[in-house]
Amino acid sequence: MSRQNQTFLEQHNDEPDGQDSPGHRCLACIGRAIARRLAADGALVAVHYGNNETAARETAQLIEKDGGQAFVVRAELGVPGDVDTLFAALEAGLGDGTGQVRLDILVNNAAITAETIETITPEAFDRLIAINTKAPLFIIQRTLPLLNDGGRIINLTTAATRIAMPEQPYAMSKAAVEVLSRSLAQTLGARGITVNAVAPGPTVTDMNPWMIDNPQVQQMVGSGNAIPPVGQPADIAEVVAFLASEAGGWVTGQVIDASGGCFLGPRV
Secondary structure, X not given: OOOOOOEEEEEOOOOOOOOOOOOOOOOOOHHHHHXXXXXXXXXXXXXXXXXXXXXXXXXXXXXXXXXXXXXXXXXXXXXXXXXXXXXXHHXXXXXXXXXXXXXXXXXXXXXXXXXXXXXXXXXXXXXXXXXXXXXXXXXXXXXXXXXEEEEEEEEEOOHHHOOOOOOHHHXXXXXXXXXXXXXXXXXXXXXXXXXXXXXXXXXXXXOOHHHOOOHHHHXXXXXXXXXXXXXXXXXXXXXXXXXXXXXXXXXXXXXXXXXOOEOOOOOO
């Protein structure tokens, strides 16, 4: 389905190590891949960032270089007034770009990682939940009056909600978003709005810098996949693009495992 003249809010993941990182380049970002993929389908993309303006503007420039349309909006998540700040900038950008404040697609991608249960602090856990769980909930709440019937809400989660991994707090924060996705799908179905979660497995991104430009590590990490080695941002973007398309309109309330079959079982 062409997304010509449709509007799309995407959130850049600009805090790869759980800290503010304005120097982070976003060379291998799932958010950037999704933004470029949907822009190629004709969507006007609002690229949201928290601290890394350089990466967000690079994404917008890449989209425009490819013939698409994009603008950037800044709002640090996990702080008081974060959603108000985000939507003030978003509504201004949409008004300038389209003359109306409407959305067709929301992708909740922003997230931070966290330490394991042995070392995480209450303060770090509160921040994790604020960004990974609370922010998507209230962003969706503010989006619903702006979202056109037949729209799409796509939440990025993680295969760690399915697999026993050491990152228990992170998995907890994302598991809540999967529950939200399923419940919202039932609530919003009458409007033709689909709500799904996409759960990547091991993926070469700036959140996993130890895998970038390291084929041996990628092969080792991906050895547990049914389809080795590991995923690339473009792999995740293709799944999101399907869910955002007309072809994905009969899929809702699902967690789509986009992990290449990570840890499905022993090889025989």
